[in-house]
Amino acid sequence: MLQRVKKGRATERIVQSALFLCGVLSIFTTLGIVAVLLFETVAFFREVSLLEFLTDTQWTPLFEDKHFGILPLISGTLLTASVAILVAMPVGLVSAIYLSEYASNAVRRVIKPLLEILAGIPTVVYGYFALLFVTPLLQSMIPSLSGFNALAPGIVMGIMIIPMVSSLSEDAMYAVPQSLREAAYALGSSKLQVALRVVVPAAVSGIAASLLLAVSRAVGETMILAIAAGQQPRLTLNPLVPIETMTAYIVQVSLGDTPTGTIEYRTIFAVGMMLFLSTLMLNLVSQWLRERFRTA
């Protein structure tokens, strides 16, 4: 009997330690990401100065005449992400207001999962759609549009992140206390006035959190841009010409046979570091805003 109790206690301890290790693994994943990026990035900056990396306006590591200015990749990333958010913000917010304030429960139950499908479609599929459907369609309206451009993948990426904006914003609006709405109605407000002047301002930190998360997702998105935006790093704000994003550059190098340990190989980690830091910052601010509306 005593032996069984002892054995039971031992099992208990072993199980608990094993589960603890599972939990700690997530910390090692983060440490691993940081270590890998840091290790190769430090090696990269032994050969390229930080100043050149941040100020040079050309990115040509794969050419004879090498330039390591990340600005063109950043501008490409910002350009496509801006197009995406310009699509996702109005559509996502209007949908969120409608679902939270106007739609009946039955309508909400049908529309929400349908919108979620947009976020579940693989990104190569969106890439196919951007390159072979949206770009030709836009070309019939804008003849000067190149076959690869920032506009079509940006729009398609915007469609992809609509559910992210709409569902998180709707959660924030739904959480606004009913008493605020009732007070506004009692003062004679219309439904639209309540939605725009009471609910939206009360939920603004949650809405901002959803937008930042959507931007972060757009910045980190890879396949749509690798397929439809081109491979020409170019410092421009013109959405009609081919560009290259940070993510698409990593894919471009990965597809080639770049020997490990070379400066070309290390560029993808330096670019990856930049990408990691920007999305991390967006995610952290977004999380902070979300906690604020939860406690408010």
Add this chain to the structure above:
Amino acid sequence: MRIEAAQLRKMLAVRRATDLAFRIAAVATLVVALGSLAVLLVDTWMDGAGTLSWAFLTSFPSRKPEFAGILSPLVGTVYLILLTAVFAFPIGVGAAVYLEEYAAKGWFSRIIEVNIANLAGVPSIIYGLLGLELFVRLLALERSLLAGALTMALLVMPIIIISAREALRTVPRSIREASCALGASQWETIWHQVLPLAFPGILTGSILAFSRAIGEAAPLITIGALTYIAFLPDGFLAPFTALPIQIFNWISRPQKAFHANAAAAILVLLIVLLLMNALAVYLRQRYQKRLQL
């Protein structure tokens, strides 16, 4: 300020009109969003349905588009996801159990929590860079199925942990207390009472996480998975390819015939995803019934 009746009527009419205008605009917006989804599906169907055939599913990729099929990428995807699940499912659920049932609410569990939330937001291509250095180079697994599965496992782990924790939280406290009162230890309570009740919910969340992994191409391309493979992987260390990579490869070619192949492969990928999601919905429904007892 005094308002005349006529003025009031006019103001009310304006209010009703703007309200109606917003309703119409909102419905129009939703129609555009869901319409683009419909256009995407119809466009892919029209491009690819003609190519879809039994031969397409059972042939290897080829340099000639009319003979090309998706046998090796399809098999590669199935192997990859099964192997990913073998790693990610037990560890992810274990981490969730630890955080929900064991961890004291202190700074340490708070760090793990924030960390998992952040990992879920790291772009998938960054996981590819991690896999490239850690699994492909440091552990010398080369561009193998195993390296791909380990990378994917790290990628889906945060999603599995988050959804498994939600499932564990739906198990009522009273069940744990009843079990402990009858003399069961904490692990006995978890293993015999909590996990069986939470299992369908955990499974639903995990299936959704794996269905996201099935569509991922970026991390696999980054670790160097090959884009042209005309044989089936014969072990964990064999090179492999996967459906999204094959689709990417076909889209990148200039010939129209390859684009039709890409569309057909997309249809197969979407059907696989649809089946997995249907399974998840079915499990969720059964789960809800059970908790109502």
